[in-house]
Amino acid sequence: MSIIIGIDVGGSTTKIVGFDKKRLLHPQLVKAADPIASIYGAFGKFTSENGIKLPDIERVMITGVGSTFAEKQIYGLKTIHVKEFDATGKGGLYLSGLDEAIIVSMGTGTALVHASKDCSAHLGGTGVGGGTLIGLAKKMLNMQDVNHISELATGGDLSKVDLRIEDITDKIISPTLSASATAANFGNLSDIAGKADIALGIINLVFETIAMMSIFSARQKNVGDIILTGNLSVIPQCKTMFNGLGDMFGVRFIIPDNSTFATVVGAALSDDF
Numbered sequence: 001m002s003i004i005i006g007i008d009v010g011g012s013t014t015k016i017v018g019f020d021k022k023r024l025l026h027p028q029l030v031k032a033a034d035p036i037a038s039i040y041g042a043f044g045k046f047t048s049e050n051g052i053k054l055p056d057i058e059r060v061m062i063t064g065v066g067s068t069f070a071e072k073q074i075y076g077l078k079t080i081h082v083k084e085f086d087a088t089g090k091g092g093l094y095l096s097g098l099d100e101a102i103i104v105s106m107g108t109g110t111a112l113v114h115a116s117k118d119c120s121a122h123l124g125g126t127g128v129g130g131g132t133l134i135g136l137a138k139k140m141l142n143m144q145d146v147n148h149i150s151e152l153a154t155g156g157d158l159s160k161v162d163l164r165i166e167d168i169t170d171k172i173i174s175p176t177l178s179a180s181a182t183a184a185n186f187g188n189l190s191d192i193a194g195k196a197d198i199a200l201g202i203i204n205l206v207f208e209t210i211a212m213m214s215i216f217s218a219r220q221k222n223v224g225d226i227i228l229t230g231n232l233s234v235i236p237q238c239k240t241m242f243n244g245l246g247d248m249f250g251v252r253f254i255i256p257d258n259s260t261f262a263t264v265v266g267a268a269l270s271d272d273f
Contacts (some may be wrong), residue, residue, distance in 0.1 A: 002058045005046070006078075006268025008067030008087070008261075011108045011131075013231065014038035014205050015264040017048045024052055027261040028051050035066030043074060063087045063267040072210060082267040089113045089120025091266025092227040095256035101220045105263060106230035107129065110210050112217045128209040136202045141195055149199050150235045156200025165211030178250060182208055203237050211245045211253070218251050228255045229262035 003025075008015040014032065018025035028046050032038030039062075046052070059078040062070055073079045083121040093115050094105030099115040102123075112123040130146065140146040143152070158164075166179035167188060185205040190197075214226045228242060233255050242253040258265065 003052060004058055004268050005043070005060045005243045006087075006264045006266075007042065007060060007064075007067070007074075007086075007129055008063045008066035008264035008267060009035050009039055009062065009070070011065055012062075013235070014066070014209075015261050017261055017264050017268050019268050024258075024265070026273050027258055027264065029260070035069040035256065038066070039070055039074065041155045057084050059137075059139055061267045063263060069070040072123030080270075082270045084263060085111065085113050085122040085224065086120045087266035087270060088229065088263045089266065090269050091262035091264070092229055092256075093117070094265055094269060095229075095258055095262055096225070096227045098225055098227070098254075099266065100223060101225040101227045101254075102223055103222065103227045103262070104210060104214050105230060106210060106228065106232035110213070110230075113211060113220050114217065123211075123220075124211050126209060128206055129223065130230075133202055133206045133232070136205075137199065140202070141199055143199075146231070150203065150237060152196050152202050153199035153237060154196070154200070156194075156196040158197070158200055158204060159188070159195040160190040160197040161186055161188065161201030162204065176250075178248060181248065200237070203235065203239060206232070207238065208245065211242050212255075215245070215249050215251055224251055226251055226253050227259075227262070228253055229259045231260055233259040 006017045013029050015029050029044045057077055060074050061080050061082050063082040064086045088105045089103050103113040103115050105111040106129055107183040109127045109129040111125040114121045114123055134144050137149045143149050162182050163184040165181050165183050167267045218226055246253040
């Protein structure tokens with residue numbers, strides 16, 4: 001075998017994938033506060049569970065904010081650092097099967113990349129992301145597990161949290177805006193709003209901010225497809241909330257299979273060596 005390993009060292013998680021020629025091996029994710037511990041922990045777990053031996057591995061492609069801590073070769077293997085935004089673009093296109101798109105990497109914060117077959121360009125981003133969701137929920141709900149927050153939010157009612165256009169006018173402001181569109185996140189917080197309502201409001205605030213940044217980027221680049229990737233892309237509310245805004249503003253939001261692992265997939269596929 002001649003296997004290529006990809007590793008993405010993030011702020012709170014490390015992701016790892018492998019390619020056996022063109023076959024994608026099952027991706028994995030580990031959590032660790034220490035980047036070195038997470039790199040070697042992910043590597044050991046991945047190779048053990050896939051029955052991979054060191055001589056089977058051709059090279060290791062590593063990316064992410066924590067990858068700078070891995071300056072030396074991993075277990076003596078050829079180790080190549082890949083620019084994170086290039087990896088995000090390449091991985092997003094690979095998983096979606098598209099030739100061009102805006103790739104949105106939703107991690108602790110959010111990065112926006114314009115990707116095509118020829119190149120990837122970082123457009124910018126926002127500090128609003130998973131860190132925002134967890135931080136607000138920790139302060140307002142005394143919760144910090146994203147899955148628990150999402151589960152709680154399933155019983156929420158946004159009308160008790162957000163100010164909507166229909167709350168302030170019965171006139172048509174714009175043909176692209178529905179009456180139920182948000183006028184102000186948390187702008188109508190009711191005294192009787194419960195934890196479920198607040199949880200849904202936090203998720204909606206984060207997703208609407210990311211969605212609008214993505215839509216502005218798509219318009220700038222005249223692109224109709226926006227690929228959602230990263231840990232937040234698998235939250236149950238993600239698809240419904242983004243699709244609603246996509247329909248409103250004429251873009252297509254896509255969540256491909258293995259969306260959580262787009263950047264590490266792109267790192268493994270990189271020809272930057």
